[in-house]
Amino acid sequence: MHTVARFHIDYVRYLDEDGQLAADAPAFAADNAVLLDLYRRMNFLRCFDSKAVALQRTGKLGTYASCLGHEAAHVAIGLAMRQEDVFCPMYREYGTQFVRGVKPREVLMYWGGDERGNDFSGPRHDLPWCVPIATQCLHAAGAALAFKLRHEPRVAVSVVGDGGTSKTDFYAAVNSAGAFRLPYVGVIVNNQWAISVPRSAQTGAETLAQKGIAGGLHCIQVDGNDPIAMLAVMRDTIERARTGGGGTVVEAVTYRLSDHTTADDARRYRPEEEVKQAWAREPLKRLRALLEARGIWDQAREDAFKLEANAEVDVEVNAYLETRTQPVTSMFDFMFAELPHDLREQREEVVRWEAGHHG
Amino acid sequence: MHTVARFHIDYVRYLDEDGQLAADAPAFAADNAVLLDLYRRMNFLRCFDSKAVALQRTGKLGTYASCLGHEAAHVAIGLAMRQEDVFCPMYREYGTQFVRGVKPREVLMYWGGDERGNDFSGPRHDLPWCVPIATQCLHAAGAALAFKLRHEPRVAVSVVGDGGTSKTDFYAAVNSAGAFRLPYVGVIVNNQWAISVPRSAQTGAETLAQKGIAGGLHCIQVDGNDPIAMLAVMRDTIERARTGGGGTVVEAVTYRLSDHTTADDARRYRPEEEVKQAWAREPLKRLRALLEARGIWDQAREDAFKLEANAEVDVEVNAYLETRTQPVTSMFDFMFAELPHDLREQREEVVRWEAGHHG
Amino acid sequence: MAEITLIEAVTQAMAYEMRRDPSVIVLGEDVGVNGGVFRATAGLHAQFGSERVLDTPLDETTIAGLAVGMAFQGMKPIAESQFDGFIYPMMDHIICHAARMRSRTRGRLHCPMVLRAPCGGGIRAPEHHSEAPEALFAHIPGLRVVIPSSPARAYGLLLAAIRDPDPVIFFEPKRIYRQYKEEVPDDGEALPLDVCFVLRDGHDVTLVTWGAHVKETLEAAEQLAERGVSAEVIDLATIKPIDFDTIRESVKKTGRCVIVHEAARTAGIGAEIAAQLAEKSMFDLVAPVERVTGYDVPIPLFRLEMKYLPSVERIIAAVDRTLAYR
Amino acid sequence: MAEITLIEAVTQAMAYEMRRDPSVIVLGEDVGVNGGVFRATAGLHAQFGSERVLDTPLDETTIAGLAVGMAFQGMKPIAESQFDGFIYPMMDHIICHAARMRSRTRGRLHCPMVLRAPCGGGIRAPEHHSEAPEALFAHIPGLRVVIPSSPARAYGLLLAAIRDPDPVIFFEPKRIYRQYKEEVPDDGEALPLDVCFVLRDGHDVTLVTWGAHVKETLEAAEQLAERGVSAEVIDLATIKPIDFDTIRESVKKTGRCVIVHEAARTAGIGAEIAAQLAEKSMFDLVAPVERVTGYDVPIPLFRLEMKYLPSVERIIAAVDRTLAYR
Numbered sequence A, B: 001m002h003t004v005a006r007f008h009i010d011y012v013r014y015l016d017e018d019g020q021l022a023a024d025a026p027a028f029a030a031d032n033a034v035l036l037d038l039y040r041r042m043n044f045l046r047c048f049d050s051k052a053v054a055l056q057r058t059g060k061l062g063t064y065a066s067c068l069g070h071e072a073a074h075v076a077i078g079l080a081m082r083q084e085d086v087f088c089p090m091y092r093e094y095g096t097q098f099v100r101g102v103k104p105r106e107v108l109m110y111w112g113g114d115e116r117g118n119d120f121s122g123p124r125h126d127l128p129w130c131v132p133i134a135t136q137c138l139h140a141a142g143a144a145l146a147f148k149l150r151h152e153p154r155v156a157v158s159v160v161g162d163g164g165t166s167k168t169d170f171y172a173a174v175n176s177a178g179a180f181r182l183p184y185v186g187v188i189v190n191n192q193w194a195i196s197v198p199r200s201a202q203t204g205a206e207t208l209a210q211k212g213i214a215g216g217l218h219c220i221q222v223d224g225n226d227p228i229a230m231l232a233v234m235r236d237t238i239e240r241a242r243t244g245g246g247g248t249v250v251e252a253v254t255y256r257l258s259d260h261t262t263a264d265d266a267r268r269y270r271p272e273e274e275v276k277q278a279w280a281r282e283p284l285k286r287l288r289a290l291l292e293a294r295g296i297w298d299q300a301r302e303d304a305f306k307l308e309a310n311a312e313v314d315v316e317v318n319a320y321l322e323t324r325t326q327p328v329t330s331m332f333d334f335m336f337a338e339l340p341h342d343l344r345e346q347r348e349e350v351v352r353w354e355a356g357h358h359g
Numbered sequence C, D: 001m002a003e004i005t006l007i008e009a010v011t012q013a014m015a016y017e018m019r020r021d022p023s024v025i026v027l028g029e030d031v032g033v034n035g036g037v038f039r040a041t042a043g044l045h046a047q048f049g050s051e052r053v054l055d056t057p058l059d060e061t062t063i064a065g066l067a068v069g070m071a072f073q074g075m076k077p078i079a080e081s082q083f084d085g086f087i088y089p090m091m092d093h094i095i096c097h098a099a100r101m102r103s104r105t106r107g108r109l110h111c112p113m114v115l116r117a118p119c120g121g122g123i124r125a126p127e128h129h130s131e132a133p134e135a136l137f138a139h140i141p142g143l144r145v146v147i148p149s150s151p152a153r154a155y156g157l158l159l160a161a162i163r164d165p166d167p168v169i170f171f172e173p174k175r176i177y178r179q180y181k182e183e184v185p186d187d188g189e190a191l192p193l194d195v196c197f198v199l200r201d202g203h204d205v206t207l208v209t210w211g212a213h214v215k216e217t218l219e220a221a222e223q224l225a226e227r228g229v230s231a232e233v234i235d236l237a238t239i240k241p242i243d244f245d246t247i248r249e250s251v252k253k254t255g256r257c258v259i260v261h262e263a264a265r266t267a268g269i270g271a272e273i274a275a276q277l278a279e280k281s282m283f284d285l286v287a288p289v290e291r292v293t294g295y296d297v298p299i300p301l302f303r304l305e306m307k308y309l310p311s312v313e314r315i316i317a318a319v320d321r322t323l324a325y326r
Ligand SMILES: Cc1ncc(C[n+]2csc(CCOP(=O)(O)OP(=O)(O)O)c2C)c(N)n1
Pocket: A092, A131, A132, A133, A160, A161, A162, A163, A164, A165, A191, A193, A194, A195, A256, A260, C029, C058, C060, C082, C086
């Protein structure tokens, strides 16, 4: 008996829960502009998120998936990617998408029951929100395969949840990224819960990052509440993927501070104490502590920023609320490049119907 | 950055290609009766296999999947299991099944296009051959879950190929075995090829055993041409699973010495040289060398055994060839415990038709 | 005896059968402590514990494959697909194994499982949460497919489904999960899995429907009655096997048939019913068959979904078209 | 110009389009050096190399998901399912994504892919190698479904499928892969994806079929002709959308319709055609519609498979039943 293969999973954190920066932090952590940009984006995201929840509560939005607590992970992914890369989200990565150019009003339209939210202004090649869990991972692998075959220096990045790593599509993405050595980075945003099912019930694996070993990918675990570690790791892994060094599974360890969606009531299954403790580790607080320690942020700036951010969100909300419903015929008009005759008939039926000719 | 998890994959071999036994071989390797039993079963299997191929070539059997080269792995799995365990085969593990009580004529019936081959005399709870790759792994996990919930000290064992480890069902089985800590042993018989696709194209992973890490299972790689190592590893892992110690992924490294099936022509894609080299490592030869060195086997005994084995196979072949085709109505009779009215009508239609009432 | 909703009837049936038969277990995503995202398994975990009510890892292939494996070994799993739109990864195990194991092994092994899934639109849910895939399963030999339309029928049909020794796909129309309550005695009485229900007698036209659209169809019948048109309303209930005899008898009387379902029209179950009419009731029909269905598009997001779903008005218009023939 | 078989026509179409359009790539199990288990991709790897012809890991979910992802990013993947019976794990990506992305994104992204699979029984193959799942795909909004029945139609329809900017499911009837040869000019001429083919004119009865059963149906028509019965034979070819106009015209003339397919009867495509007849051709029909189909059982292993598949005799018997009506 002898050993034929060895593996290990590293964990990266530079900014601790009290806002203390580790000595080995990457160079960009000294750049206040970078940190301020991170913080402002995270902060804006939180304003947007609480507004969206409020809209749902008042009947002005459908079911909405909050990103509360995920801000560091989501924003860092966006900042590490290039425009020409492809982002394949699940359903709560607004933070990534805002960096890339998706508008808040588009997010609202989607959750407001209007397909036009998916026709967003972010990179036109990015995938829309993906409800069937983890299927986006395989589409990202497919995109990465297209890049590789076309010799384009582009990277596909997907996000999946802790629950989503149980889904066969996730494994299939890892397997094909390894088999074809694809420019693919699969980020797991491990927020400890998949609706009511805790991380511990999903798998017997010690870490979720190690699932990448199954496909021969690079694997790494990061403190997903540490925006500096997240940005560093995402930059490194994306760069490696871009330059032919192979794909990575990144596990961002964070916590879902909200209900799963507005249709969920987490109090049914989740200990209040756990949530309380998680608030102590949340990402905005610790980055703000660092910024304040550096003297580049304070309560006044925070208040001013919030005012501005909320005003900006309000503009978006109003734009959303003012959007007229699509014509009924829209359900046919994007089915095919050219409408086949059977659908043409059905469309005409609807046109007649809407015109009041019920015969 | 610090390391949060470490893994390694061990490789087990006791009997080398020249029939030399390693010093650390398990105790049973000293037991000639065990080794003779192993050898005879492997030898019988090879007789059966070449007869089955011949039957196909002469039009007396449908497509057949040979087990040439897999004898050590297949027989050892059978010998390590208890009757009350559940075996979930793919489609070439006759060696395992013969140990468990399946009759050669039943194997022939299945490949001869007769469902009754699946109604075999082996353990009645064992699964039949499974064509949709790797789906049996998940059924094994389901069986193991049933054992666990019923507090039965039984183990479910599945076999999958190297190609099959790319299949999402395999990952799903690994994941659930880990999540529920099931009495499950998933054996990968890595014969280097999945029809025409080499092992290297299936995955970027260095070993297939390491796929178990993704689910937190035990993982081990074995020389699948070494019947002693195979038996030792299977006994250990099955025992551990039975006693609540968790599941294992066993990678048995072997080689497919035949075409994929009789419908395949491996010369189209596989270097002859590789096959030649593989013959030097095949399992019967090395075990025979050990037996001969111990003075308990020789050419005369080999010839006598072959005569006997071939006669036994002939009895089975004749029984198969004499089997009358099932009545046409058999296609309805096992659809449901009680035939629903729509199928009753269709069955009656067939009965009338077969009786010549075509109206 | 309390009045209960359709979803409560589902829970009641599972609880009844779990008490009676220790081999019945429930598995799926969030079915445990959370009691299911719709609360269909509410209370079961507390009552029966973690060995009878299992939260699975988040993978539908896993749920289907595990259920199939357990069923082959003598358990009676009730597996849940959290929504209709997540059932497709389950199809391989259902089609290739659940539906065939008895036949494949000539009766040696079989698959006594139920696959439950909420189905249908109209609750303003996100994408993939509003689908009606019953036709996909009805085409598969070896399956039974059931969709109840009232609390009492949900209770009796689900009991029958759990007890049935073969696989049953059980769709629950989520739009009417809590639409109304009725008395459903918890008496363990199952309903037959091959009989449809005549909910309203009539002699001018036969309306065949199932699931949530029983509501709109009965409403249409009511409005038609006000105009002196007498519509017979049939709840198909068991989508496979179809109780065509009852439909045929009705059409013999009425001479007209309008089929209503929310799934896409092409190759939906409406097609099968219309086909059987074309085969067996041609000379009873005085008017062409009509299908009032979802269009051949994915059900739109919720701002437009009611425009997709068959409405009372569309049903009445179809009936009117058949009435033009004498 | 050489005469070629249906499978050679498939290869020829792929090679033509790969030469013409660099975004066309082929992926699947064993499609590379081995040229496919049926040899449909024979020579493509040698001609176009490993960046155009990709052997994938052994997983149908992977093949479908990768193809969908590539298609969203502007490639035109031709994905192969090695056999019909292995297509079910692909359904989730096909249904939830390929078929919907254009509609979901209001046209921003779309999915120009072809999913090829051999289909049907009759070649004495093992289990899961002989299925006819076309109805499952035809029910899904957003897909086109095609089954050719001759070398020339295979060539023209596959070219059209590859060029189509939306997903097309392309089933190839393996029983007639090498049944006969015909001249198929390699001229890049595509056939329309919404027109069926009238293969034989007749005025007593309309026979509608597709794929391998065109053979038995034409044979039945031939035998019927000897008895003085004139049967019109229609090859449906595009299963979705169905060219019902051609069928309607034919039935207007013949008054009788027999539909032949090898898939299970319930909720098969025969049901959809019969349903449209019941809706639109009721008063043209003088006899009930007949369906000659596979039974509602999995196709048996090969000793009995020919007893399952519609035979010439069963087709003629059905025609005779319709002829009893005047
Ligand atoms: C295939 C599929 N099954 C089930 C669901 C229902 N569902 C939506 S979110 C969710 C939990 C996801 O958990 P996780 O992957 O951890 O992501 P999170 O929501 O926590 O970010 C489930 C089960 C779904 N959307 N898709």
